[in-house]
Amino acid sequence: MARTLSLSSKPKKSASPSKKKGVRPVITKKVTKAPAKTANKAPAKKAAPKKSDVKAVAAKKPAPLSKAPKAAKVTKAVVKPAAPVSKVSKTSTDWSKDPFNAKLKPAEKIGFLREMLRIRRFEQQALKHYNNGAMGGFLHLYIGQESVAVGTASLMNGKDEIITAYRDHGHALAVGMGMDECMAELFGKGTGCSKGKGGSMHFFAPDKHYWGGHGIVGGQAPLGMGLAFALKYKGLKGCAVAFLGDGAVNQGVFSECLNMAALFELPVVFVIENNGYSMGTSLERSSAIRHSLASRAEGFDVDWSLCGGFDLYELRANLGAVMEKARTKFRPHVLEVSTYRYYGHSVADANAKKYRSPEEIERYKTECDPITLWEKQLLKEKVITEAGIEKINAEAKAEAAAAADFAIASPWPSEESIFEDIYHEVDHQTEAGQTGRHFFSE
Amino acid sequence: MPVITYRQALNDAFAEELSRDENVFLMGEEVAQYNGAYKVTEGLWQKFGSKRVIDTPISEAAFLGMGVGAAMMGLRPVVELMFWSFAYVGLDQIINNAGCIRYMSGGLINVPMVIRGPANGGTNVGATHSHTPENFLANTPGLKVVCPATPYDAKGLMISSIRDNDTVCFMENTLLYGDLGEVPDGAYTIPLGVAEVKREGIDVSLIAHGRAVLTSLAAAEILSAEHGIEAEVVDLRSIRPLDEETILNSVAKTHRAVLVDENKPFCGVSSQIAALLAEQAFDELDAPVLRVTALDAPAIYSMPLEKLQLPDAQVVVAKVLSSF
Numbered sequence: 001m002a003r004t005l006s007l008s009s010k011p012k013k014s015a016s017p018s019k020k021k022g023v024r025p026v027i028t029k030k031v032t033k034a035p036a037k038t039a040n041k042a043p044a045k046k047a048a049p050k051k052s053d054v055k056a057v058a059a060k061k062p063a064p065l066s067k068a069p070k071a072a073k074v075t076k077a078v079v080k081p082a083a084p085v086s087k088v089s090k091t092s093t094d095w096s097k098d099p100f101n102a103k104l105k106p107a108e109k110i111g112f113l114r115e116m117l118r119i120r121r122f123e124q125q126a127l128k129h130y131n132n133g134a135m136g137g138f139l140h141l142y143i144g145q146e147s148v149a150v151g152t153a154s155l156m157n158g159k160d161e162i163i164t165a166y167r168d169h170g171h172a173l174a175v176g177m178g179m180d181e182c183m184a185e186l187f188g189k190g191t192g193c194s195k196g197k198g199g200s201m202h203f204f205a206p207d208k209h210y211w212g213g214h215g216i217v218g219g220q221a222p223l224g225m226g227l228a229f230a231l232k233y234k235g236l237k238g239c240a241v242a243f244l245g246d247g248a249v250n251q252g253v254f255s256e257c258l259n260m261a262a263l264f265e266l267p268v269v270f271v272i273e274n275n276g277y278s279m280g281t282s283l284e285r286s287s288a289i290r291h292s293l294a295s296r297a298e299g300f301d302v303d304w305s306l307c308g309g310f311d312l313y314e315l316r317a318n319l320g321a322v323m324e325k326a327r328t329k330f331r332p333h334v335l336e337v338s339t340y341r342y343y344g345h346s347v348a349d350a351n352a353k354k355y356r357s358p359e360e361i362e363r364y365k366t367e368c369d370p371i372t373l374w375e376k377q378l379l380k381e382k383v384i385t386e387a388g389i390e391k392i393n394a395e396a397k398a399e400a401a402a403a404a405d406f407a408i409a410s411p412w413p414s415e416e417s418i419f420e421d422i423y424h425e426v427d428h429q430t431e432a433g434q435t436g437r438h439f440f441s442e
Numbered sequence: 443m444p445v446i447t448y449r450q451a452l453n454d455a456f457a458e459e460l461s462r463d464e465n466v467f468l469m470g471e472e473v474a475q476y477n478g479a480y481k482v483t484e485g486l487w488q489k490f491g492s493k494r495v496i497d498t499p500i501s502e503a504a505f506l507g508m509g510v511g512a513a514m515m516g517l518r519p520v521v522e523l524m525f526w527s528f529a530y531v532g533l534d535q536i537i538n539n540a541g542c543i544r545y546m547s548g549g550l551i552n553v554p555m556v557i558r559g560p561a562n563g564g565t566n567v568g569a570t571h572s573h574t575p576e577n578f579l580a581n582t583p584g585l586k587v588v589c590p591a592t593p594y595d596a597k598g599l600m601i602s603s604i605r606d607n608d609t610v611c612f613m614e615n616t617l618l619y620g621d622l623g624e625v626p627d628g629a630y631t632i633p634l635g636v637a638e639v640k641r642e643g644i645d646v647s648l649i650a651h652g653r654a655v656l657t658s659l660a661a662a663e664i665l666s667a668e669h670g671i672e673a674e675v676v677d678l679r680s681i682r683p684l685d686e687e688t689i690l691n692s693v694a695k696t697h698r699a700v701l702v703d704e705n706k707p708f709c710g711v712s713s714q715i716a717a718l719l720a721e722q723a724f725d726e727l728d729a730p731v732l733r734v735t736a737l738d739a740p741a742i743y744s745m746p747l748e749k750l751q752l753p754d755a756q757v758v759v760a761k762v763l764s765s766f
């Protein structure tokens with residue numbers, strides 16, 4: 001695991017501001033919508049883990065979110081984990097006035113809340129059954145990050161395409177996949193969205209412009225570029241949004257993609273969902289950075305910016321602008337979104353409480369929860385009432401419970417289906433599909 | 443019929459398909475302005491322009507993956523690998539993405555892409571440039587693997603591969619690019635999964651693919667002239683799908699099989715054929731199934747020794763004689 005690497009290698013320099021004095025260039029050129037504010041308000045970094053005892057250090061040293069003053073001393077402006085809202089809001093723009101938000105109708109705003117709540121209740125329902133042993137595999141929960149998928153889906157224009165990694169339930173529901181088919185897939189049932197052949201990490205809905213759901217870290221990045229390539233090739237006015245994690249940016253293929261996306265002027269937006277951790281490795285233990293993860297794009301002449309992902313308005317404003325730029329100007333962009341996951345890397349993540357403190361998680365829940373923030377916002381705008389929220393919440397819960405019932409009642413895939421969906425030509429019984437032997441088991 | 447090179451036959455196939463279907467495009471390192479590292483795509487950029495014939499940076503993982511993404515959207519990328527050996531830095535894209543996405547999406551997606559380039563040893567360039575991955579790519583259900591031996595087959599199989607709705611790994615051979623053969627003008631297809639008996643015989647079946655077919659044909663001539671043995675040469679042409687019927691028919695006729703394979707012996711293509719014969723031709727066989735494969739070591743640089751590493755006609759002859 002990556003952990004052993006950092007244990008045996010040099011102690012991180014990030015905790016030593018003096019060494020970094022004057023090193024960090026002030027990169028403002030391509031930062032749109034003033035996201036630098038978010039970055040500069042990043043919480044103080046944890047001290048470097050001692051070579052000898054990473055676990056202990058990690059446990060003892062939660063990111064001290066509330067000790068804002070320290071932030072001023074941090075020379076590395078890392079977006080992870082984003083500053084709690086109370087710290088950000090003082091300096092933040094009022095994103096509700098942004099052109100991407102100003103004309104939103106109340107029904108749309110309520111719709112966003114419904115989508116976020118549906119994702120959360122869906123996953124909580126799934127978690128329950130996972131813990132009961134009703135499903136296997138991995139279950140990477142998106143809880144805490146819902147605003148990112150919902151905000152993105154709300155910006156898709158009918159020609160835009162999206163693709164993500166294995167933490168894919170949120171994106172799936174946000175683009176309109178049904179809870180039933182998604183839940184059934186988790187259970188490995190034949191009624192699942194991939195007929196029980198993909199599992200949690202591999203949801204797809206091409207008809208909804210959703211191309212997965214990919215289990216290999218970073219492997220989806222060039223696919224996203226290919227979606228953008230196809231859009232441009234066909235002359236369609238859409239863009240591709242390719243999501244990846246803060247850990248995935250360290251895959252070589254992502255750097256290759258930045259170069260090629262710039263070279264070919266592709267309408268692709270890479271969204272780094274920076275939740276601060278790749279499995280049990282915090283950002284500072286996985287990534288050497290000068291300013292941010294996104295700023296690596298600078299070296300490839302790719303535009304980049306940072307944005308907070310907790311406030312739907314902020315996400316929509318920032319992402320909306322860069323998607324539009326990609327569509328119209330064929331400029332790729334890297335947008336780093338600060339977000340946070342509450343659960344372990346996957347439910348099977350036995351170390352969930354070791355690499356970060358319960359206090360840290362709690363603080364995010366209370367100060368940064370995207371659903372709570374959105375509810376407060378809508379209440380403030382008088383778009384919805386407490387009762388209205390409760391109604392939507394209850395509906396989402398009921399829908400998730402019904403989805404679980406559906407999944408449980410659904411049949412397993414048939415044995416014959418093992419050999420279906422491998423070759424298009426075979427499935428369609430074309431001449432090509434019936435020529436020669438395609439499968440070599442009895 | 444016009445006599446052209448294997449290289450030209452491929453080039454003609456691309457020109458046919460680029461003209462026929464606007465979703466077809468070529469990409470890879472040096473394929474456009476440089477005319478291709480092995481000149482297989484020569485002149486196509488001038489003819490079809492930068493939209494259809496695209497130079498890429500040296501980023502196999504990224505451009506293979508870009509091909510997969512574009513193919514998911516309905517385009518038909520023909521992606522050149524300067525050497526198939528270089529696929530290894532992008533295998534994730536080939537195996538996990540091109541190979542598995544259809545399955546993992548429950549059939550919602552298909553990836554109509556051709557990945558092509560030379561996959562052969564014997565060119566004095568050392569191990570890293572001499573790999574023959576047909577065996578392990580054929581080991582991935584979801585991928586198809588084609589290895590043409592002649593100019594005629596190269597063109598017909600390439601056109602079929604481009605029109606195929608699944609990902610085809612098309613393996614050429616730098617040593618064959620200059621070979622001449624009769625090739626019709628215009629488009630024609632050779633179905634994947636159909637082997638061809640390249641020489642009729644009654645005494646032994648030599649079963650091969652790619653350049654080993656030519657080695658087998660040469661061995662068959664020696665066997666006939668010097669030993670009175672009439673060997674039948676079966677050219678697999680495509681590894682997956684595999685034409686088992688032609689193999690079994692041939693062995694039912696000759697009752698002997700010698701497998702000639704430039705792949706390595708361990709879990710190589712010949713291993714699969716041997717398993718097939720053991721399972722389905724046991725009663726037909728008058729002698730054990732024998733194999734002549736690449737020697738089981740990384741490709742050596744030194745020229746005379748490298749020649750020893752690949753099957754040649756004399757070794758095949760000796761192996762055949764040992765079976766009688």
Ligand SMILES: Cc1ncc(C[n+]2csc(CCOP(=O)(O)OP(=O)(O)O)c2C)c(N)n1
Pocket residue numbers: 167215216217244245246247248249275277278279345
């Ligand atoms: C190529 C590859 N290496 C390792 C893994 C195991 N793995 C799965 S997720 C993960 C962490 C990725 O973290 P990040 O990119 O930040 O995404 P997040 O889980 O936070 O959404 C690792 C190491 C994998 N799936 N693929």
Ligand SMILES: [Mg+2]
Pocket residue numbers: 245246247273274275276277278279
């Ligand atoms: Mg992460």
